[in-house]
Amino acid sequence: MASLSTTFILLLVTVSASVSAALSASVIEDLKSLKPPHDFNTTILKNCQHNPSLRYCSSSPMDLDEIFKSTIVASHLCNESKNPNCVESFPKIDLQNDPKMVPLYLSFNFFWKYCPLSILAIDLSNNSLRSNFPVDVLQCTQIQALDMSHNNLFGDVPIESFSPLTNLTLLNLSYNHFSESKISDIPFFKRFNSSSFLHSGLLLDGKKFRIKAVLLLVGFPIFVILMVCCLGWLCFRRPDFLPRMLRPKNRFTPAMLKAATNGFSKKSLMGKSESVDIYLGTLRDGADVRIEIYRGERHPTLIDECKILVQLCHKNLVNVLGWCNNRRLKAIVTEWMEGENLEMWLMGSNITPWSHRLRILMGVVEGMCYLEEWPEVGYDLRTSSILLSNNLEARISRFKIRDQSSSRNRKMYKFGVLLLEMLVNRRPEEEFERGEAGFIEYIRMHYPGNLQKVIDQKMELTQNTFDQAKQAIGLGLMCTDASSNQQVSLGQVFDIMSRAYQSCRVLASHNHERLHSERGKGHRRMQSR
Template identity: 65%
Template sequence: MASISATILCMIFFFSIITSTFSASVVEDLANLQPPPDFNSTITTNCLRNPSLRYCNSSPAALNEIFKSTIVASHLCNESKNPNCVESFPKIDLGSRPKITPLYLSFTFFWKFCPLTILSIDLSNNSIKGSFPVDVLHCTQIQALDLSHNGLSGDVPIHSFSPLTNLTRLNLSYNHFSESKISETEFFKRFDASSFLHSGLLPDRNKFTIRAVFLLVCFPISVIVMVGCFGWLCFRRPDLLPRAFGRQNKFTPPMLKAATGGFSRKNLVGKSEGVDIYRGVLRDGSEARIEIYWDDDISRESRQRFVEECKVLAQLRHKNIVRVLGWCNGRRLRAIVTEWMEAKNVEIWLLGSSPPWKHRLKILMGVVEGVCYLQEEWPQVGYDLRTASLMLSDDLEPLISRFKVADQSSSTRKIYKFGVFLLELIVNRMSSDELESGEQGFIDHIRVHYPGNIRKLIDEKMKVTENSIDRVRQIIGIGLMCTDQSSNHQLHLGQICDMIIRAYESWDVLESPTHKRSHGDRGKGHKDIQS
C-alpha cells in the first residue's frame, strides 16, 4: 500500500470513518463513487515507481475498477485485522466469516488487481458453496491458501495453480470436489495428504474399503443370487424369461399350476382314473388343453419314452391334427399340452344334430387328408379314429387328437379302423347296437343290407337326394372294402384316399347349379329321400 498516493490514502480513511455497517455501505459507496480528478496521475506516478503493480498495464477504461479495488483493499485489510493497513497488507483473513466472505469473493475487480503485498489468504470455515473460487488465484505471489471446511464442489482448476510458484501451504480439506489425479500432478506433489483430507480429490480409504468389501463379498453373493434366480426361472418358470431363453415345448409343474389357476376345480373340464383334463391360459394369453397324468411310480425308462414321443408329436403340423404345444415330465405328474378347441367330438355331433350328407363328406375328407399326412410324413405315429376321439372345429374341420408313437399296428389294422370310422359316419349304428354284438356285428349288419337295401343303412338324420344316393353307396362300399380282412387284395391307404377324393369331387359336380338345372329339365319332381 506504500505506493498509493496521499490523496488516495486520505480518501480511504474518509470512507472508513463514514461507513458504520460494512457490507451495505461498501456496495452503496462503490456504486456511487467516482475517482478523484488527480487519480489518473497518481496511478501513473505509482507505476513509474513500481512497474510490477498489476494495474500498470491496464487500459484507461479500467481506471474506475482500479479505483474501486483500492477502496475494497482498505476495507478488506481492516477486516483481516492487519496491524497497519496503510503501510502493509500481508494477509486476507476471513476465516469463519460466512456473512461477509461471499461479498468479497464477488468483487472480481479486486482479485484482478490483487495487491502484491498479500502473501496469505484464509477463507476457511465459511460454508462457501459452488465451484472453486478461481479469482483468488490471480494473487499469484501468495505463499499460503486455505479453503478448508467449505462446501465447494466440482473440479479443481489444476492448471490455474501453475503460476503460484511461491505457494508452500495449501489446505483444500473438507470439501466436495470431484475426484481427480491431483496427487500425480507435478505441482501438487509438494503438498502432503493433509492438504486434501476429505476433499474428494484423493481416493477415500473408506470408499475403497466399501468397494473392496462389495467386490469381495457382496458382488459374489449378488452373482450367486442372480444365477440362482435365473436358474430357478429356467427350471421352474421358463415362460417368464424372454423367448430366446425359453425351452420350446417344455412345460414345468409351476407353469401348469399357474396356467390352471392352481389346478382350480373351475378349470377342470374332464376327469378319469389318474387323468385330469384342465382348461388353462398360458403366459402368452393363448388357451390350452392340459391333460395331466398323476403317477408317482412310473419308471425312468417310461418317462424317457414319454418325452421322446412328445417330441415327435410336437412336430406334427396339419390342419386336421390337433397341435401339441408341449409336455411336462415332472416327478409327480406328466402332462400333454395341446391347443384348446371350443369343439365337440364327432360322436356327439352325430347324435345331437341332423348333419347332412355334405357335412359328413367334408369331415371324411378332412380325416383322409390328416391320415395321409401321417402316413407319408410320420409313419411311426399311430392314431385313434373313433368318433368319440375325433374333435370338430367350429367350421367342421375334423381334428385327430389321439396318437401313439412307435405304433405297432400294421397297415392293415389302420385301414380297418379307418373303414369302421367311415361306416360309423354314414350308417345308423343304432340298429346294430340292438344286436349287442359290437363292432363286428355292426359291420355284418351292413353287409347283409348292402347294396340292395341301402336306404335302411343310411342314418335317418342324413338327407340324401336321388342324385347322390349312388355316391353314398360308393362310399359305404369303400368302407366295407377297408374292413374286409378276408380279402387277398388289401387296399392301400393311398388308393383309399384317391377313391374318396374322386367321390367328393364328383359330388361337387353333381351338386353344382348347372348340373341341377339339367336334371330338372329331364325329369321334374325329384325329391329328397329320408330313410
C-alpha cells in the same frame, strides 16, 4: 494499496470513511451507485508510472469503474484486517469465522482480478461455504498461503488453475467434499503433505478403501451366487422367462404348467377320467394349450413318444407341443382346439349336410396319408378323438408309438367304421349288442336296397348326394370286410374320396349358380309388373 500516491491515499481514506458503514450493510448496492472521481484516471496513470507491476496497469483498455470498485473493496478489507498501514499494505485476507461476509467478497470477481500484490495469504476457513471451488481467488497468483478448510466445498478442484501459484507453500483444503481424485499424483501438489487434504475427497481414504474392498470381496461372490441361483431357477423351473433361443425346446416344467392353469384351478379343468386330467392353459406368450396330466402309473415310454410326436406337423393333426417329465408330474401339452369333437358334432340337433361330413372325411384321409411317412406312429380313429376346428377342419388327436396292432389293414378297418358311423350316426358300442361287428352287420342287412332306413336324415340328401353317400357306404363296407382277399389301400381311398369331394363341390357350385339365376329372373319379373 502498495505505492499509491498521496492524493489517491487521501481519496481512499475519504471514500472508505464514507462507505465503511454502508459496506457492512449492503456493499453491492453501494458499489453500483459509486463512481470514480474526475481525477481518478490521472491518479491511476501516475501509480502505473511509479509501479508498472500493479495488475491494473497491464490491462488494456483500463476499466476505471472496475479498478475503482476494486480499490473500495481493498480499502474495506484493509480496515477489517486492523492493520495500521492497511491503506498501503495488508498482507493477509482473513475472513475466518465471518460466514455472512465471505460469499459477498467471493462474488467481487473484479477485486480478485486486480488483487493487490501485497496480499500473501488468504484464509477463508471455517465459513461453512457451500459451493464449487471459488476459482477467482486463484487470480492472486503471488500468495504464499491458502486455507479453504472446514467448509462444504464440492465438485472438482481446478487443478490447472493452481499452476501459476509458484510461491504457494501452505495449502489446506481439508474437511470438504470434493469429487474423489488422487491429487497427490499431480506434480504441483506433491510439495504438500497429506495433512493438506484430510477428509476432502482428494486423497483415497484408507478406511473407505478397505470398506469398499471388503464390500467388493464379499459382495461380488454373493452377487455371483444370486445370479447363478436366479439362472438356475429360470432354467429348471421357469425357462419361459428366458430368451426364445435359450429355452429348452418342447420341455415344460411343473411350475410352467401351474402358472398356465392358474395353479391347476377348477376353472381350468376341462375334463377328467380315471387316469387323466385335462386342463386348458395359457402360456406366457399368450398361446392356449391343452394339458393332459396323467395320474398314477403312466407307461415309461411317455418321453420317447413325445419326442417323435412333436415332429409331426400337418393341418389335419393336433400339434403336440411338448411334455413334462417330472417325478411329481407327467403331462403332455398340445395345441388347444376351440371347436368340438366329431361325436358331439354328429349328436347335435343342427342340420349336418353331406358336404360338411365329406369335408371332414377328406381331412381325416389327408391326415392318414401324412402319417404313412411315420410308420412307427399309430392313431385312434374314433368320433371322440377327431377334433373339429371352427371351420370344420378335422384333426386327428390320439396317437400311440410303435402300436403293434396298428397294421395297415387295422387302420383301414377303423377308417371304415368311422366312415359308416358318420353316415349312419349311430354309436356302435352303445347301441349294438355285438359292438362294431353288430353295427357293420346291421348296415350290410340294408345295403344297397334299403339304405334310406339307415342313413342319417339330418344330412337332407338330394338324389345326387344320396348316390354319393351310397358309394361312401359301399367303401366303408369294403374297408371293414375282413373276409375279402383284396383289402382296399389308403391310396385307393384317397382317390375315391377326392373324386367325391370335388364332385360335391362342383355340384354345390352349380346349385349356387342356378339359385342365383332363378333369383335374378324373379327380380326381373317383379320389375316388368
